[in-house]
Amino acid sequence: MRPRIFGLENEYGLIFSPNGKVYLPVEKVLGYIFEGLIPNSWPSNAFLTNGARFYQDTGCHPEYSTPECDNILDLVMHDKAGERLVEGCLPLAEERLREEGLNGEIYIFKNNTDSMGNTYGCHENYLMKRDVDFWKVTEQLIPFFVTRQIYAGAGKLLRLSGKTHFFISQRAQHMHEKTSSSTTSSRSIINTRDEPHADAEKYRRLHIIVGDSNMSEFATLMKVGVTAVVLSMIEEGYAVPNIELEDPVKTIREISRDTTLKRRVKLEDGRELTAIEIQRIYLERACDYLATVEVDSITHDIVKKWEDTLNQLEEDPIQLSRQIDWVMKKELMMAYMEKKDCGWDDPRILLMDLQYHDVNRSRGLYYLLEKMDMVEKVVDEEDVLSAMSEPPQTTRAKIRGDFIRFAREKNRSYTVDWTYLKLNGYWEETILCMDPFSASDRRVEELIAASAGHRFNR
Amino acid sequence: MIDLKGVKTLSKQEHKTDRKKEAGKKEEEGGANPKTAEKGKKIKEDLDKLMEKIDDVLEENAEEFVKNYVQKGGE
Numbered sequence: 001m002r003p004r005i006f007g008l009e010n011e012y013g014l015i016f017s018p019n020g021k022v023y024l025p026v027e028k029v030l031g032y033i034f035e036g037l038i039p040n041s042w043p044s045n046a047f048l049t050n051g052a053r054f055y056q057d058t059g060c061h062p063e064y065s066t067p068e069c070d071n072i073l074d075l076v077m078h079d080k081a082g083e084r085l086v087e088g089c090l091p092l093a094e095e096r097l098r099e100e101g102l103n104g105e106i107y108i109f110k111n112n113t114d115s116m117g118n119t120y121g122c123h124e125n126y127l128m129k130r131d132v133d134f135w136k137v138t139e140q141l142i143p144f145f146v147t148r149q150i151y152a153g154a155g156k157l158l159r160l161s162g163k164t165h166f167f168i169s170q171r172a173q174h175m176h177e178k179t180s181s182s183t184t185s186s187r188s189i190i191n192t193r194d195e196p197h198a199d200a201e202k203y204r205r206l207h208i209i210v211g212d213s214n215m216s217e218f219a220t221l222m223k224v225g226v227t228a229v230v231l232s233m234i235e236e237g238y239a240v241p242n243i244e245l246e247d248p249v250k251t252i253r254e255i256s257r258d259t260t261l262k263r264r265v266k267l268e269d270g271r272e273l274t275a276i277e278i279q280r281i282y283l284e285r286a287c288d289y290l291a292t293v294e295v296d297s298i299t300h301d302i303v304k305k306w307e308d309t310l311n312q313l314e315e316d317p318i319q320l321s322r323q324i325d326w327v328m329k330k331e332l333m334m335a336y337m338e339k340k341d342c343g344w345d346d347p348r349i350l351l352m353d354l355q356y357h358d359v360n361r362s363r364g365l366y367y368l369l370e371k372m373d374m375v376e377k378v379v380d381e382e383d384v385l386s387a388m389s390e391p392p393q394t395t396r397a398k399i400r401g402d403f404i405r406f407a408r409e410k411n412r413s414y415t416v417d418w419t420y421l422k423l424n425g426y427w428e429e430t431i432l433c434m435d436p437f438s439a440s441d442r443r444v445e446e447l448i449a450a451s452a453g454h455r456f457n458r
Numbered sequence: 459m460i461d462l463k464g465v466k467t468l469s470k471q472e473h474k475t476d477r478k479k480e481a482g483k484k485e486e487e488g489g490a491n492p493k494t495a496e497k498g499k500k501i502k503e504d505l506d507k508l509m510e511k512i513d514d515v516l517e518e519n520a521e522e523f524v525k526n527y528v529q530k531g532g533e
Binding site for chain 2: 013014015017026059060061107114115116118119120315316318319321331332335336339340347348350351352354355362363364365368369372374
């Protein structure tokens with residue numbers, strides 16, 4: 001399988017819970033969080049030494065974009081590193097609030113919905129070949145994304161005609177179109193935003209906004225790993241015949257509503273299949289494709305996990321309570337309800353639905369499970385901690401990270417974006433980096449070497 | 459090229475599932491694998507031990523906290 005660049009963007013939910021009754025505007029809290037991450041009152045948009053980008057998004061959410069990765073384990077690591085960076089800002093921000101006489105705690109949730117039905121996203125980006133028919137690809141991918149929630153969903157409690165129900169996905173109820181260019185009004189299963197941050201003649205971007213944010217490393221691995229396999233298979237001409245759904249937007253909600261995974265959904269050709277059966281069709285086709293190419297061990301492992309996961313979901317989803325967010329969360333809630341003799345409507349259960357996603361590891365329910373060794377880890381915590389400052393070593397992020405570290409050490413101001421680097425000063429050249437697969441750049445190396453040789457002239 | 463045996467066995471397994479389905483849905487639902495049931499029981503026991511710890515970390519005023527958790531919509 002040819003290498004591919006991918007990345008994740010997570011928008012986090014944010015609230016200050018005061019011990020008194022003063023609710024602070026989120027803008028102010030967010031400002032203090034930025035101070036912790038990006039010192040010297042820099043603008044609220046910054047690239048970090050690990051090549052990632054941290055910024056304030058639409059609707060006042062802190063957002064973390066992983067650096068570009070070409071390896072799924074790097075991506076899982078960097079997604080978690082983003083959580084740790086955000087968590088690391090909490091003590092200082094709370095201290096600043098205390099200085100203003102505001103006692104309380106800041107909560108940051110890696111989820112996608114609030115209590116009023118507002119949503120914020122977890123966007124996936126895949127670099128893909130320009131010379132394939134994008135519309136054909138999207139037609140092929142939609143049934144895959146509609147059903148992927150059975151292992152990638154993060155679980156959500158929602159009220160439906162006066163009763164609270166457990167849904168598989170946080171985002172499913174917020175999808176209104178098959179494809180569109182908007183990410184905020186009529187959200188779609190496949191977004192058409194096409195900013196490849198690379199040579200646009202060769203590549204385009206596949207921007208996916210239908211997925212949930214995952215706490216589980218296993219779920220992130222599967223969400224992006226399986227998608228990358230399916231995308232390669234379709235790019236290489238291994239189409240899945242007659243897989244179109246009769247009504248994808250309706251179907252994604254129906255599947256999200258059924259935690260037994262037995263519900264059959266309608267295809268355009270009249271067949272009625274379960275989400276598991278649809279995923280199996282993609283899996284079989286992927287195996288046809290993978291038999292014709294060289295497969296690295298990580299991809300092999302992902303396909304094996306995909307098969308095992310579908311089998312276990314069919315048999316009994318509870319078997320995946322160490323791996324899949326919606327299963328973990330649902331089992332945790334059901335155990336609590338049994339113990340306390342309460343129902344889905346109990347405020348404590350509704351709170352658990354939020355606090356499962358708390359990035360504060362001393363408080364978050366996912367991390368409570370992790371501490372008890374009740375979740376399957378994919379990456380070592382040590383690697384996550386080093387990913388907070390170290391970029392992936394095999395992509396353009398390495399060049400960006402090295403450059404930013406250099407500029408900060410030399411105390412030089414700089415301007416950086418995904419495709420360029422520049423030390424500020426009118427005589428400085430802009431270094432364009434259009435190839436995301438390239439991890440070295442002669443000009444950046446020369447710049448760093450020259451400065452190490454003799455004192456930098458200002 | 460690496461061994462795709464694990465992947466290739468899929469089609470066999472697939473047929474098995476199909477046959478099982480043909481044999482009748484009852485078998486699929488009723489005949490729960492004892493190993494699975496065992497695993498489920500173990501998970502429930504582990505979860506049970508966690509319950510008091512959950513009360514320790516949950517924000518005290520659950521109702522008010524949930525009510526106040528309102529965000530502006532993002533992307």
